[in-house]
C-alpha cells in the first residue's frame with residue numbers, strides 16, 4: 001500500500017500520529033507539503049512567520065532524507081494539488097493531522113469529498129492538541145465557555161488517560177516508483193513573495209527539542225515570577241514551535257511533569273503554571289473549533305464602548321501604535337520588539353492590546369490583524385482568543401472594565417527598564433526613575449541625558465487617566481441605557 005503523509009502544521013517526526021500510522025500501515029510513504037498560493041498572496045501572515053516555517057521545512061526535509069525518504073512539495077490550491085498528487089502518485093491512502101481553523105476544516109472537507117470519488121482512503125488524526133473539543137465537554141455535553149471549568153476537566157481527562165508521546169517511527173520506506181521526478185529544493189522566502197529574514201527564534205524540530213530541554217532544566221522552576229518579566233528570558237519562547245508543530249503539546253507537558261522529580265516541591269507550582277498556559281492554548285483551540293464565528297466578530301455581545309470612528313485621527317493613532325511611537329515606553333518597546341523580531345513577551349502583549357482598545361479606543365480586530373502579520377507564532381485560535389479577552393468580548397473576558405495602566409505595568413514588570421532600553425534606544429541614557437514616563441523629566445534633565453521629549457522621543461499620545469475615565473464613562477452609559 002502507498003500512502004501520502006500531508007504535512008501541515010506538524011513539521012516533525014517525533015510524536016507525529018499521521019506519520020506513525022502511515023509508516024505502520026503502508027509499504028511506501030510519500031511525505032508532501034503544499035504551499036497555499038492564495039494564502040501566501042493574501043499576506044495574512046508576515047515574513048517572520050513564513051521564514052520560520054521554511055526553516056522548519058528545511059530541517060524536516062533533511063531528517064526525512066536521513067531516513068531515505070524525500071519530502072515532496074507543491075504550490076497552488078491545496079485541494080487541487082493534494083488530489084492531483086494522489087492521482088499522479090497512485091496513492092492508496094492519504095494521512096493528515098487535523099486542524100481547527102474554519103477555513104482549513106472546509107479545505108480538508110473538500111479534499112476528502114474529492115478523494116472519496118477516487119477510492120483513496122483518507123485517515124485523519126488528533127495532533128495539534130492533547131484533547132480535542134469533543135473530548136472536554138460540560139455536564140450537558142456542550143463546549144465549555146469558561147477556562148476554569150475547562151481546566152478542571154482537562155486535568156481530569158489527563159489523569160484518566162495519561163497520554164504519552166509516540167516515538168519516531170522506526171522504519172520509513174520511500175516509494176520505489178521510478179516515475180517520480182527528482183524533487184526540487186524547497187522554495188526560498190523570496191520565491192514565495194516574502195522578504196528574507198533570519199528567524200529570531202531558531203526553527204526546526206532539533207531547536208525545539210533543545211529549547212524545551214533548556215527551559216525544563218532551568219527557567220520553568222521560577223516560571224511563576226519569571227514569566228511576567230519581559231527583561232529576562234523567563235518563558236519558553238516555544239510558541240512558534242507549537243504553532244508549526246516542531247514539538248507536540250503532549251511531549252512538552254510530559255517533559256514538564258518529569259521536571260517535578262528534578263525540581264522538588266518548591267518548583268511544583270511553577271511547573272503547573274506553565275502547563276496551564278498550554279491548557280489555555282488548548283482552550284482557545286476548542287473555542288475556535290466549537291464557535292468558529294469568533295473569527296468574524298465578538299464571542300459575545302458585551303456592552304463595551306464602541307471603537308473610534310474611521311478617519312485620519314484613528315489612522316494616526318493606529319500608525320503610532322504599530323510603529324511603537326505612542327510615548328508610553330513599555331508599549332513602544334513591545335511594538336518595536338514585535339516589528340524587529342516577530343515575537344513579543346506575553347505580559348507586554350496584554351499591555352499593548354489593552355492600550356490599543358481602552359486608551360486609544362481602536363477596534364481590537366485591527367490589532368488582531370497586525371499581530372497576525374507580524375508574529376512568528378501567529379495562530380488564529382490563540383491570537384483571536386487573547387485579543388477578545390483583552391477587549392472583554394471573549395469567553396473569559398477581563399473582569400469589569402479592567403484597564404492596564406501602562407506606567408504601573410512597566411514599573412512593576414520592568415523595574416530597571418532593561419526591556420525598554422533594549423528596544424527603545426532613544427531612552428537608553430534615561431535614568432531608571434524616569435524610564436517609565438520620560439515626559440515628566442525636566443528640560444534640564446532631558447538635555448543632560450540627550451533625549452528631548454517631543455523631538456527625540458514622542459510625547460504621550462493620550463493622557464492615560466483621562467482616557468481611562470472616558471472609557472469607563474462610555475461603558476457606564478451602555479450599562480445604564
Ligand SMILES: Cc1cc2nc3c(=O)[nH]c(=O)nc-3n(C[C@H](O)[C@H](O)[C@H](O)COP(=O)(O)OP(=O)(O)OC[C@H]3O[C@@H](n4cnc5c(N)ncnc54)[C@H](O)[C@@H]3O)c2cc1C
Nearest residue numbers: 235236237238239277278281346349377378379382383386
Ligand atoms: C493580544 C495577544 C495575542 C496573542 N497572540 C498569540 C498568537 O498569535 N500565537 C500564540 O501562540 N500565542 C499568542 N498569545 C499568547 C502568548 O502571548 C504567547 O503564546 C506567549 O507569549 C508565547 O511565549 P512563550 O512560548 O515563551 O510562552 P510560555 O509562557 O513559555 O508558555 C508556553 C506555551 O503556552 C502557550 N500559551 C502561553 N500563553 C498563552 C495564552 N495566553 N494563550 C494561548 N496560549 C498560550 C503558548 O503555546 C506558549 O508557547 C497572544 C497573547 C496576547 C495577549
